[in-house]
Amino acid sequence: MPESSDKPASDAGKWYDLFSRGARDWLRHDEKVRESVRKHLPQIVSGADVINEGARTVRVPVRMLEHYHFRLRRPEESQGAGQGKAKPGDVFSDPSKQRGPGEKGAGGQDEGEVQLLLEFKIDDIVDWLWEEMQLPNLKARVGPSEETDWVREGWDRRGARSRLDRRRSFKEMVKRRGNPGATPTFIDEDLRYRQLARRRQPALHAVVFFMLDVSGSMSDRDRKLAKTFFFWVVQGLRREYRSLETVFVAHTTEAWEFTEPEFFQVSGTGGTVSSTGFNKVREIIDARYNPGRCNIYLFYASDGDNSVSDSAEARETLSSITGDACFTGYVEVSSGLSRQLATETGRLFAELATAGCAAGSYALNDFDDVWGAVRHFFSAEAKALEAPG
Amino acid sequence: MTEDWKDYTQRIEELAARSGLKFHPVEFEAVPDSFMMEIAVYGLPVRMPHWSFGVRYIYQLIQRHMGNSRLFEVVFPGNPGHAYLAASNGLAENILVTAHVLGHADFSRNNLMFRRCQGQVSEHIVEHAANHARQIQQAIETYGMQRVEAVLDAALALEQHIDVDQSLRRERYPEYAPEAKALVDDEFRKRFASLDPTAASTGLEIKKRAPVPPHPERDLLWFVANYAPEMESWERDIFLAVREESFYFYPVFATQIMNEGWASYWHARLLREANFVPQQAYVDAIKCHSDVVRSVAADQQVALHINPYHLGFSMWEKIVEKDGMDAARSIMEQDDDFGFIRNHLTRELADELGLFRFSARNDGHVKVLEHDLTALHEAVLSPKYNFGAPSVSATHVRTDGTLELTHDNSVDGRGLDLERSRRVLDYVQRVWRRPIVLSTVNQAGSTLELTAP
Numbered sequence: 136m137p138e139s140s141d142k143p144a145s146d147a148g149k150w151y152d153l154f155s156r157g158a159r160d161w162l163r164h165d166e167k168v169r170e171s172v173r174k175h176l177p178q179i180v181s182g183a184d185v186i187n188e189g190a191r192t193v194r195v196p197v198r199m200l201e202h203y204h205f206r207l208r209r210p211e212e213s214q215g216a217g218q219g220k221a222k223p224g225d226v227f228s229d230p231s232k233q234r235g236p237g238e239k240g241a242g243g244q245d246e247g248e249v250q251l252l253l254e255f256k257i258d259d260i261v262d263w264l265w266e267e268m269q270l271p272n273l274k275a276r277v278g279p280s281e282e283t284d285w286v287r288e289g290w291d292r293r294g295a296r297s298r299l300d301r302r303r304s305f306k307e308m309v310k311r312r313g314n315p316g317a318t319p320t321f322i323d324e325d326l327r328y329r330q331l332a333r334r335r336q337p338a339l340h341a342v343v344f345f346m347l348d349v350s351g352s353m354s355d356r357d358r359k360l361a362k363t364f365f366f367w368v369v370q371g372l373r374r375e376y377r378s379l380e381t382v383f384v385a386h387t388t389e390a391w392e393f394t395e396p397e398f399f400q401v402s403g404t405g406g407t408v409s410s411t412g413f414n415k416v417r418e419i420i421d422a423r424y425n426p427g428r429c430n431i432y433l434f435y436a437s438d439g440d441n442s443v444s445d446s447a448e449a450r451e452t453l454s455s456i457t458g459d460a461c462f463t464g465y466v467e468v469s470s471g472l473s474r475q476l477a478t479e480t481g482r483l484f485a486e487l488a489t490a491g492c493a494a495g496s497y498a499l500n501d502f503d504d505v506w507g508a509v510r511h512f513f514s515a516e517a518k519a520l521e522a523p524g
Numbered sequence: 525m526t527e528d529w530k531d532y533t534q535r536i537e538e539l540a541a542r543s544g545l546k547f548h549p550v551e552f553e554a555v556p557d558s559f560m561m562e563i564a565v566y567g568l569p570v571r572m573p574h575w576s577f578g579v580r581y582i583y584q585l586i587q588r589h590m591g592n593s594r595l596f597e598v599v600f601p602g603n604p605g606h607a608y609l610a611a612s613n614g615l616a617e618n619i620l621v622t623a624h625v626l627g628h629a630d631f632s633r634n635n636l637m638f639r640r641c642q643g644q645v646s647e648h649i650v651e652h653a654a655n656h657a658r659q660i661q662q663a664i665e666t667y668g669m670q671r672v673e674a675v676l677d678a679a680l681a682l683e684q685h686i687d688v689d690q691s692l693r694r695e696r697y698p699e700y701a702p703e704a705k706a707l708v709d710d711e712f713r714k715r716f717a718s719l720d721p722t723a724a725s726t727g728l729e730i731k732k733r734a735p736v737p738p739h740p741e742r743d744l745l746w747f748v749a750n751y752a753p754e755m756e757s758w759e760r761d762i763f764l765a766v767r768e769e770s771f772y773f774y775p776v777f778a779t780q781i782m783n784e785g786w787a788s789y790w791h792a793r794l795l796r797e798a799n800f801v802p803q804q805a806y807v808d809a810i811k812c813h814s815d816v817v818r819s820v821a822a823d824q825q826v827a828l829h830i831n832p833y834h835l836g837f838s839m840w841e842k843i844v845e846k847d848g849m850d851a852a853r854s855i856m857e858q859d860d861d862f863g864f865i866r867n868h869l870t871r872e873l874a875d876e877l878g879l880f881r882f883s884a885r886n887d888g889h890v891k892v893l894e895h896d897l898t899a900l901h902e903a904v905l906s907p908k909y910n911f912g913a914p915s916v917s918a919t920h921v922r923t924d925g926t927l928e929l930t931h932d933n934s935v936d937g938r939g940l941d942l943e944r945s946r947r948v949l950d951y952v953q954r955v956w957r958r959p960i961v962l963s964t965v966n967q968a969g970s971t972l973e974l975t976a977p
Contacts, residue, residue, distance in 0.1 A: 214882065216903040217880055
């Protein structure tokens with residue numbers, strides 16, 4: 136790094152245009168934040184507002200890191216010196232010192248609270264999470280388990296001419312010679328060829344049905360919880376299936392199929408008859424998907440208050456679906472903590488599970504539970520698939 | 525930007541010299557605003573990389589976008605001094621800033637604290653800091669980002685914990701405790717020794733190893749660098765580099781009110797006397813002066829802090845008016861902010877400036893307190909004690925290498941922020957490589973020990 140002082144005035148003052156040290160250190164800070172976000176990912180991404188419609192990224196709000204110094208404890212009452220038109224005994228309030236509840240003076244004295252929005256690739260996040268939570272990779276039930284494919288991977292000194300990597304070879308030449316000035320001459324050791332590796336990939340087709348209860352008893356928050364959960368389920372399944380179709384079904388006392396954007400906007404009124412939803416799913420499977428060639432998943436989110444008169448029909452249709460599906464999951468988005476799956480629909484899924492079907496349920500009360508739910512289903516699913524039959 | 529201001533630089537310098545300012549030559553350089561901002565963030569034009577500067581940088585960017593802060597100049601003392609002027613300054617601003625910079629240059633050449641620290645650090649801090657940056661860059665290449673960053677985390681966390689009363693290149697403690705007085709060579713001892721050689725020699729051989737540290741040591745950067753059981757030499761170098769920069773920053777910190785006041789006094793005065801400045805530029809410059817040197821923001825009645833420019837400026841005006849320039853110059857040479865405020869901020873001036881003391885509760889409830897000049901002095905000065913840091917010293921190293929740190933709450937009045945202190949211990953522990961124990965007091969005032977790991 137040139138020093139400002141030993142350069143003539145005409146020439147000085149240019150080196151700092153070349154790069155910004157502030158930006159460099161800022162990027163390092165950014166990296167550190169990403170590292171620590173990565174460590175706390177499950178808690179963070181289950182937050183309500185992280186999902187960016189349609190995009191392949193997630194935005195996570197984070198606080199800036201603090202470089203810690205020894206500081207005195209914040210006193211209840213501090214003294215200071217000020218200036219202006221004020222007499223002894225005057226009382227006023229200092230808006231800059233007021234903090235909302237829950238924000239304990241974490242920032243520095245002179246630094247206002249600044250929040251950053253970091254953007255993460257969803258694919259990366261899913262990879263990290265699966266590593267972090269040690270979720271099992273799923274095994275498919277039907278279809279050829281794997282197909283092989285050739286992918287580019289690494290370099291070698293020998294190879295077919297057509298796979299010569301010129302940029303890489305040039306770099307090797309420069310590295311060897313260490314003298315960029317002279318005319319380039321290559322020797323054989325410089326040449327690098329791209330290698331191909333055989334990579335096994337699941338060559339599977341899957342469809343996942345998301346069924347949402349949109350009856351009057353489902354609040355906005357409930358739908359949002361379900362949405363967050365569904366979102367991560369899709370991401371998880373996408374890891375396993377090269378082609379994954381999604382079907383969205385909403386029901387009240389009737390059932391409809393929706394496109395994804397509409398699906399989460401729908402809200403209905405009236406009661407809950409879940410069999411209508413299951414029937415709709417059955418209908419769609421029969422019309423479009425062959426259970427022998429396609430892996431079927433069904434996830435159902437509801438508050439669980441199915442009408443009692445419907446239970447027989449719901450059981451029947453659901454059983455027929457679980458017969459064909461790899462896995463059927465039920466999340467109960469009840470804001471009340473007391474019930475915990477002790478509902479009509481909850482019992483229905485419990486019965487199926489005890490009967491040995493690949494089914495599971497989870498009570499989703501809060502956004503913090505989303506990861507628990509995802510973990511629960513993916514482990515349960517893996518277990519169900521390992522079980523013979 | 526036009527270079528018109530350079531035509532005035534020399535004339536302002538001449539005027540300043542005629543007015544009695546004694547300064548080393550200053551190299552002026554106009555730099556882009558982005559670079560000005562970085563200087564403000566790092567405190568030096570080229571400084572070691574660390575992510576915490578990145579955080580400050582973003583806060584600066586935000587500040588700037590909100591139009592809150594504008595930097596006109598940054599000046600680095602030395603021989604020659606370096607002054608960086610924002611390229612966005614207008615002619616009038618640059619004339620003002622040039623005069624201001626000369627005020628600083630006079631101050632830093634003559635103030636004793638500056639002279640002492642420059643005597644230690646040398647008059648080339650800008651170059652030294654750039655060297656440190658380069659060394660650290662090399663260390664990153666050799667040892668990797670993670671390891672260097674861990675050392676910088678610790679060193680920069682302790683950057684305020686130095687002892688400027690000791691020399692920058694300080695010797696290690698004497699290995700042995702001073703020998704007892706009884707061993708003085710007197711007649712009796714000589715005769716006694718001649719009687720039985722063994723008796724005399726045992727007296728000499730009982731050299732007691734001095735405890736480390738022999739007294740509470742507040743220069744933590746130095747202490748860790750010298751006594752950490754397993755520190756590597758490149759890590760030591762980083763600690764000592766941070767310490768050297770702290771030695772440079774200390775006088776800037778400890779004389780801020782005087783120094784900014786002095787420079788403001790001189791820019792106002794030189795501008796008044798500079799009959800060569802065009803009328804319009806003069807008016808613009810005076811406007812700029814009154815924006816910088818004002819007590820309370822335009823849209824407010826009351827400020828809960830004190831603008832050092834305004835306070836220092838007003839005090840110097842008063843001193844020059846009352847006691848004359850010679851007296852003012854000798855105060856400038858001998859004092860730091862502590863002496864300056866306590867000796868020269870009088871009741872009348874405090875009233876005139878509308879200074880007051882207040883107590884503020886956490887919920888933002890602020891109450892203005894009774895007038896009390898001594899207490900007002902302390903309220904102005906309290907953020908400046910001990911380089912603005914709590915008084916933490918190294919008090920003992922146990923035989924297993926455990927470092928004992930002690931926070932002196934009797935000086936600071938209350939205990940440490942535990943969460944932050946724990947984090948600092950974590951930083952330092954990675955360099956000390958043995959356990960660290962820190963004792964402070966809790967809310968109730970009873971002793972509390974934090975340990976790492």
